[in-house]
Amino acid sequence: MTVIRKATLEDVQALAPLFDAYRVFYEKASDVNAAATFLRDRLEHNEAHIFVAEVDGALVGFTLLYPLFSSTRMKRLWLLNDLYVQSEFRGQGHSIALIDAAKSLATATGAAGLMLETAKSNEIGNQLYPKTGFVCDDEHNYYSWDT
Numbered sequence: 001m002t003v004i005r006k007a008t009l010e011d012v013q014a015l016a017p018l019f020d021a022y023r024v025f026y027e028k029a030s031d032v033n034a035a036a037t038f039l040r041d042r043l044e045h046n047e048a049h050i051f052v053a054e055v056d057g058a059l060v061g062f063t064l065l066y067p068l069f070s071s072t073r074m075k076r077l078w079l080l081n082d083l084y085v086q087s088e089f090r091g092q093g094h095s096i097a098l099i100d101a102a103k104s105l106a107t108a109t110g111a112a113g114l115m116l117e118t119a120k121s122n123e124i125g126n127q128l129y130p131k132t133g134f135v136c137d138d139e140h141n142y143y144s145w146d147t
Helices: 009-025 032-044 094-108 123-131
Strands: 002-006 049-055 058-070 075-085 113-115
Touching: 002 094, 009 032, 009 049, 009 058, 009 075, 032 049, 049 094, 058 094, 075 094, 094 113, 094 123
Parallel strands: 075 113
Antiparallel strands: 002 049, 049 058, 058 075
């Protein structure tokens, strides 16, 4: 049975390898210790909400959300920044359940909604997100600036 719940500090060690695998998917160097530190810092400073999917006591996936604000809407927005499910657990509804938890957070906090970004090459995500009600924004440009 799958349980979707909010992550706690006690989950960091079990969550770090999943977070690391997610980063490796996006071609970042593996560093489980740094992943654990990053997650712990987000939770300790209340800078993010992390939901986990748990099957038979083991973490198999997560979604990580950051708070943003929309000036034009004068409301909070949530950035669904990360979503990952271990490959052997994909196709079983865990991603949809994690997205549903994110939607519930948005509703409970009176947010204007959720936003996310994914690589054009992420075929699974680009099929999943429209299936769960997300609309691809083709009308705006996305820009970034790196230090």
